[in-house]
Amino acid sequence: MSQQSHRLLMVSNRLPVVVSCVEGRWDISAGSGGLVTALSPVMKQNDGLWIGWPGCGEEAPLNELLSRFRAEEGYRLHPVPLTEEEVERYYWGFSNETLWPLFHDLLGNCNFSLENWQTYRQVNERFARTIAEVCKAGDLLWVHDYQLTLVGAYLRKHGVRQALGYFHHIPFPSLDLFRRLPWNLELIRGLMEYDLLGFQTLRDRRNFIRCAHSLLPDTEVIRRHRHHTTLRHGQRKVRVGHFPISIDFDEFNDAAASKEVDEAAWFLHENIEGRQLLLGVDRLDYTKGIPERLLAFERALAKYPDLMRKISLVQVVVPSRTMVPDYRDLKGQIDQLVGRINAQYSEHGWIPVHYVYRSLDRVQLLAHYRAAEIALVTPLCDGMNLVAKEYCASSVHNNGVLILSEFAGAADTMGENALLVNPYDIEGTADAIRQAFTMPQHERKRRMSVLRADIRRNDVHRWVRRFIETLQRSR
Template structure:
């Protein structure tokens, strides 16, 4: 088997605990066939080395690069997270574009290419991940790299007219043509990117093949990412008797539990979720003191003003609802700004009667799949899922809602809390079968087989 080379913005280094499903999937693939993982070390230094720092663990070589403060601010905080992230999540009003940030983004991608190219062989299979590294394939080709190179975008793709909102978009998105295969989360994302290239005079086929006017050919295809469903289900079973889960259950005192778990981000629809839960309590007084909503939202990108503003808004919303409806022995909204291990979360999911997943836009949303995998088959909870999450395509048995309609969320909560056991079991069984079959290993294998040709 050809050597696999994984490239991502951050590397899950040896001895570093990374709970994410992507990190586990890449680790498993590299352990299986041996390979190289290249990316940012997470360190910010005064002066970055010209060559990556090499480490080895098992069959995996790690090539770690540091960033200077200006590189981090322009490439990562600036263009990647203040410009591309809002654009790709359909929020152009939040787009903050600066030419200096775009220059920094291009500079870092070019530097990554110079550091990675000498480590590559022509028979390697190179798999590059996410919006931070869109131009990297083109930079590698310019240095003469002839290996098969694939790219996977984990976030959504808006329609061509919205992609074109980005200043100088024609200097960025067409560079995707340097890859042999571009993978996306859903067919909608695939169709949006194909349409972008058609508007630039490319010929596109129904199978996702693209031919540019200069003769360059590549492929765009959908590969919905999954989870390790067996592992999550086992974690949930073990965590059901853990001290953390037991404390949570005791604190509920027999009440129903609604759970939301999201990184603190404006794409997740958290203000709408908080407002809808308050409206649910106002509309359905009989449920007051009988149901609690636990929202776990670890902070992220706190250097970005929009994220600080979001945190303040959520604190105000939770405080207002709790002030209006709380009893001496009951708080409606439990709002927690900290991380938990994947095993602990699986235990929380297992005892939650409702999983509330309502992003305004999401590439996939693996929390929805983890919630399903964590449920006890004999008494499963109900998933309430935004139609704007990629997972909605696969989890049609969830209660699908539009998060922009607060009444839709209110009605879905009432529906879920009163759903008969037989219906809950039927819906869960269909979703669990699909989540188990289309797991993270199947996703990884499908992409790499297509890339290898």
């Protein structure tokens, strides 16, 4: 990205760092996510400042650690301190027990707590107050995700008139679903205080516009473009666009082609010789559709006996929120399904499901992507799902098949060359597994080469440029 004349202020729930203490020695390191990787050069070029919760308590020597980070990474971090109770109510409570399930169309998992909502408002106001203290005229402010929907409204109350952008990384619900939120009016009004609202898909953009138009009588559409719609809200104009997030294609492609990953991928397949590997990689979460995926694999084995001994599912589940009852129950359900399938179908020398309950290091993750002939990316609902793109970028020989949920945001751009499934349709997903297994090599290569070319062209760096350029034009 070229040098810009504006300073960029990035705001997210967490700072892009890991603060740790080993044997009494404190350390700080940059986060490893694709968003951090893509934004770091932009932050350096624009004298950037990243604002967020540091993820640690008062015992950490934070000023010293943040000074070290600036010297090493070339941009500054500004912390927003939170108490344990605030983290519990604002983050684990309202953000992840109310907004997360509601926005993923899982109303039955919602907890509508007034106390959590009040803490969410208080924390959003503290973020805004912190931003107002450090921002300058001409700054561009980019706020990220559902934990901070109200920051824009509080910034306006603090007199901030700089360009405000907001990107929503998860799905945005339909009007009927959004109205279930007892505080829907305050939340939608808060979002309308931004100058630019970014969503993952056209569907999310349309859902938001319908909610705003229906719930706020003084809101009307005044202009439509391919990638954004301009709304008038009172005396203000708000751009609402869709900006599908992506990954750093070159980083995944180059690392997957390395000798270290190649050897690790060979070792994985050598241990399961003569079979095609199906791969699922998911955080433990009820939105990811892991039980439905296991049921579909079980059905495929029952319906298509020719798959026996010729296919194995490697399901990686990264532990998450293991003390929360819903997540413990989900873990138990997955354990039970894996045990049942392996008990019923295992034969000497063949286990149908290889279940890995832990996170994988970078080399092992890429090796699993390289080794798998088929990826099962079948969430019940997802804003985008970058695993689908990571798998394709790592398929350096163009020999993989992507089975993708139609309810993942990635389906909008990848659906034509993936095998789209409804994850609730166990029979249909089982048929897709058989179709992928029997797909001719020339068709695999054709589909995967198109998928990889599109990810290479529309990578995360282009996503960052598009959003910032649109934000600059919005004011």
